[in-house]
Amino acid sequence: MDIKAGKLLSEINSPDDLKKLSKEQLHLVCDELRQYIIDVVSVHGGHFAASLGVVELSVALHYIFNTPYDQLVWDVGHQAYGHKILTGRRDQFPTNRKYHGLSGFPNRNESEYDTFGVGHSSTSISAALGMAMASYYKGEKDRQHIAVIGDGAMTAGLAFEAMNHAGIANSNLLIILNDNCMSIDPNVGALKEYLTDITTSHTYNKVKDDVWNLLGKLPVGTTFSRSMAQKLTDGLKGMVSSSANLFEALNLRYFGPIDGHNITKLVDTLSDLKNIPGPKLLHIKTVKGKGYELAEKDQTKWHAPGLFDKVTGEIQKKKFDIPQPPKYQDVFGYTIIELAEMNDKIMGITPAMPSGSSLKYMMEKMPDRAFDVGICEQHAVTLSAGLATQGMRVFCNIYSSFMQRAYDMVVHDVAIQKLPVVFCLDRAGLVGEDGATHHGCYDIAYMRCIPNMIISAPMNEKELRNLMYTSQLTTTTNPFVIRYPRGEGTMPEWKTPFEEIQIGKGRKLRDGQDVAILSFGHPGNFAAAAIRDVKAEGINPAHYDMRFVKPIDEELLHEVFSKFNKIITIEDGTVVGGFGSAVLEFMNGNGYKADVKIMGIPDRLVEHGSVKQLYDEIGLDANAIAATLREMVKDKVTVATTFQ
Template identity: 60%
Template sequence: MNEGSSRLLDTINSPDDLKKIDSEFLPQVCNELREFIIDALSCNPGHFGASLGVVELTVALHYVFNTPYDKIIWDVGHQAYGHKILTGRRDRFYTNRKFKGLSGFPNIFESEYDAFGVGHSSTSISAGVGIATAASMRGDDQQQVVAIIGDGAMTAGMAFEGLNNMSALKSNMTVILNDNNMAIDPNVGGFSEYLVDIATSGTYNKLRSEAFKALEKMKLAGPRSKEMITKLNNSLKNLLTKQTNIFEGLNIRYFGPVDGHDVQHLTRVLSDLKNIKGPKVLHVITKKGKGFKFAEENQTAWHAVGDKFDKLTGELLKSNTSSVPKPPKFQDVFGQTIVELAEKNEKIVGITPAMPSGCSLNIMMEKMPDRAFDVGIAEQHAVTFSAGLAIAGYVPFCNIYSSFMQRSFDQVIHDVALQKLNVVFCLDRGGLVGADGATHHGVYDLSFFRGVPNLVVSSPMDEIELRNLMYTAQLPDKGPFSIRYPRGIGSNIDWQQPMTEIKIGTGRKLKDGKDLAVLSIGPVGVKAGQVIAKIERDNLTIAHYDMRFVKPLDEALLHEVFQKHKRIVTIEDGTVVGGLGSAVLEFMADNGYRARVKRLGVPDEFIEHGTQTELYGVCGFDKEGIEKAIFELLES
């Protein structure tokens, strides 16, 4: 195809179609792909800046490599929209992140081009090493494996574990380090600064290239001389930048940095790398939000847009423009409350693994920069770092999204709970989160934390209760303490009430009743209360209890419930396996009670993406599902 006047993107339904286009027209393909992404997301919001930043890289990868035989693994997957569009999903892209539509992340069940399912950071190198090792074991020396990882994701320990093993196994694969100095918020830490040093060392890269050419001419660049060449390169890097290249220090060939927005140069570089066996790193410099000036200028705000927007002005088109005051987001209640507490308790510090704006710890970081820490995408470190602060007498509030807390479960047990340290875990995004889907639903924390000795496990029903639990958790001798709350807004406009201590392990009876008892935990209790108010009649009364804690359980309250009621509904925005409902059944069995108990919550399966309301319906604990469960139990 030689003409550049028609719309080339419309002719591309697979990477094979892309390969038919002359390389001189690839910049046009990139421009059209970028415009398509902007158009689509202006009407159907989603992750934005990351995909714009890798348009040229995406086109170059699919132009050079033979996918799906060659494997391209996107780390996290925020940046994979262009990849989806070029691999046969352009016509369905309008369904992205919608219920029953395309996933917002690469998904092996969605397309053969999605080589590995992702959603959490820093997994691509390890997965790539596994795939490359499998190719080697079956004698396939032609398959190419490419892992694309951002400089933010490279701050996680798992990425370094993968690099170390890639070096040890001499894996035939390429790691592309997409360096834009951003994760969601700006990257922090020594590694980010280190990449800047490499990127600015043009002298090193020029001399390195000339040294290799000279060695090749002298026929000194054969397999036996690999170790000697690596040492020479390390010495050269050390001489010019006064530090060793960490990749080449691991015997991984390092190439770059190169301009990540020059698609033609990228195709030439990638074509050359295909012919070099063994582990390799290509360092690519990109700009997050490239091609949309509003995203380039405010990369954090445009990482993911939650509203439709005007693509010409950048104006967000708010779906709800009502002037009626709304309750705050739970994350903002946390952000404001930790500052209030820290102003009175000088021992309080805040910690987040790379999500300061997402969890609103940025409020504390702005007001108390010496007492709030962003440790990078490193949940395991965040927990043990908090343990170190606690053992030294501080009270760390470690804020981690529920689905990411899974990654640091060992540290919670070994470094915090075992030592009875007063670390307060604030788990944002607890429950079903919506369009991000199965990789991001925070539905397991109540269950997996219930089995940890010494750990208090709680969930507030509203913003006032969140503040009271945070106040309680920072008081002396409270030990390890978990507080989980959901994504989105609460239910109280007048939420900034004076904080009071809550006795650990106590629930509360919200209303009495004689026909059935509803036991809820967390904000789903607000919804349950609305349902109860709707369906009660003169001859029907329903008791409602807010449990607040799944560990320790309020046993006195449960004795009251089982002594008065033979029909009980438990409701939780979490998995029914091992959660509140399981705890209630265990209590019933241990104490010899008999009752009919209906558990509502997330079933024992992975829940897809959609709006939170849609997913509550799928799981059966939306308002209609709660009402149905109550009547079914009453009629049984």
């Protein structure tokens, strides 16, 4: 489908073209930009509501500032679609998040306008401050640095650390707080309440508006400067509101709140702030999903809805003739409720991902036992550790790539103290269109090197349920990792009775000859499919589902290495330091010799595309495993064929 941009937008190939327009034309550009995003995302998919909410801000920033010389950093970046369209990527935008197409997030390799690569939240202030400090050191006093951060991302400790430094650094830094009360799910915590107090302080906002209206009526030539007006406004803040205290206590000059959908107001305000040196914060109020009524009403559902009919709002769903397996996340979500009904010490924690992790089901049913702590992965882990010291059995559910942010807490607060926190690492392996910032490639390697850890991965929904059941038993006293992929499992009839799994014990799925496959987690299903593919060719491999990488099943490995001298290991984690490395360490430590082929995620960045495309690219799908089997047994197959 050929999707056309509007008349004005079709002529904007860079911010220079945008600057040629009059201020009065900008609202038309905003209308066309918003419609183009709706048109493209409805047909091609992607994040949706976030970019609609910052259309006016995107236009105003590129209209006022001299980008890319002035450096603009978008926090997370899933709201940067308008930014991409305005900076020379309009015609490529339909390839967004597609294999070999535009990244769904700002990417330094893609455009000079993407000043910092992002995908995880709360990095923008630190990055922009670093850029500003470098500019000051180089004598670039005219260079502007802007960090756009949401109120959800502002809850993370990194954002506060950066603001604390920004207040004392020699920096020409503007922080724009995009306040829409949402990240993916509704924001939580005291900061959300604080910002609500600011924006709903009728006394402060009325007095402020009255003062500015009065100033507008002063006769021409009145010697009342803008700086004098600002001093008066600052005084009013102190008299009638505590709104600016948090930020101004950090030595950040606070401005706002203002309507983030009033393009004229935004342009005028940014023009003024451009000429005010030093660190400052502009607080704007926006609506996530602005301009698309359904997205405004249900912002969680429309965060990344998939393909949809832009007229009716009907979201396309796959149609199947037979029952389909559930998503692993939903198996987790419903299973933890079952376990919590059996064990009153079970609690659930997630950092801002109740919908994505499916902990939302427990939060709805057991609100005193399941908690969203905001975008605070470090806090989530140490909070879980604190609960565990009091006898609670805590399931801390964090996406694999986000767990990277809480690594010290895993080591210092959980593993060293040997606390039985259960880490459910969702989105392990390759996640698809979100790309390199979100792939769960590294958790096997970075968890395996920590003492006291138990690290497991289920091959299917039954195994996930049984690992969760095992992890909460009182006999389990170590930190317990359960990693599982994004998306669907393999079992439509998944709700099976609970069974305890012996920790550190794998299982033999099928006996065989000549070559053994050792798989860890969901990719064992790729191996099973490959075995079926080569069966007619006379290739008969054995298959072992190891279940645990730490402790690894040494008894099973002795059996394998005693019988086979050709072995394939399969995992959806990095080949460096992962499951295959653990098998090689066992082989070397026990004096075995074998031809071991490690199949996993290679030691390079894997970009975005569908999960199927990416596993095909790295050679970890069923076809690649079948080809490896053929290669490893080719001599035997050739001989057998000769003597038939």
